[in-house]
Amino acid sequence: MTSSPAATATTDVVELILRDHRRMEELFRAMRNVQADRAGALQEFSALLVAHATAEESEVYPALRRYKNVDDEDVEHSVHEHHEGNEALLALLEVEDTGSEEWDEKLEELVTAVNHHADEEERTLLNDARENVAAERRAELGAAFEQARAEQLAADCGSLENVRRLVKSSSD
Template sequence: MSSTDVVELILQDHRRMEDLFRTMRNVEADRAAALAEFADLLIAHACAEEDEVYPALRRYKNVDGDDVDHSVHEHREANEALLALLEVGDTASEEWQDKLEELVTAVNHHADEEERTLLNDARENVSDDRRAELGRAFKESRAQYLKDGCGGVENVRKLVADADD
């Protein structure tokens, strides 16, 4: 049975993103397919966190609201880096490689910080039952974003533009 603990679900997504980075770095792999899966996963994951998880965590006095705000800011940075990579046509080009490394840096920095701050705070301060509720809401929201093809370049462009407003 798969976990419904929101912390475990978020960690599973982080590990899958790392796997996809390895695939995208592999010159023999289908980099475009890996990028398409990664884009959908990153956007669905971040949007579901912002819709379902972050607002709930903000309500806990032992969860730092500044950490939540910082995570939202880092989602914006990751979206910008993702868009830059999506807009490079040739997956064999030096530019693609450079933009991929910028994306890897942004996402890995965020995942590392989130795991050390927000997720540990959630483990310590949020009951198992509540984490399971949040996990179900996160999974449902994430699934809807994935169903809607949220990682397409036009949607990512819109998310980046909306964040600038």
């Protein structure tokens, strides 16, 4: 039995965020593989990470703050971890040789930062959202998340210049 695209399509913000997290894990595997197009995987990862985090911060986190059973400290912590992820991403983007030891070191720093954030977010914010936010509202947030994410991707948000700008603005 095959599933139709409609059967797998969702606008539930929790599911959309989880889908991005799983794609990031796939891209990490590609970036670790010496036979893969590491630079291409990094380019896709960079765009996805920045678009994902920006969409969460602009559309999802502000809405979650309004729910009394969603911990505001978890939201603030997630924003802080996005900045850490951007810093680790920038360090990897600045490595010129994808076959170097420096690449491997900076990649592992990025993997650690992003996986730590994704794990915490899944256990705290996303579980809170599942339990406390109505399905219709999660669908509305999902649509807003997808739109903001698409706008970021269309604007080349993962470029080295943009990641540098994001890191600089978060440290000011």
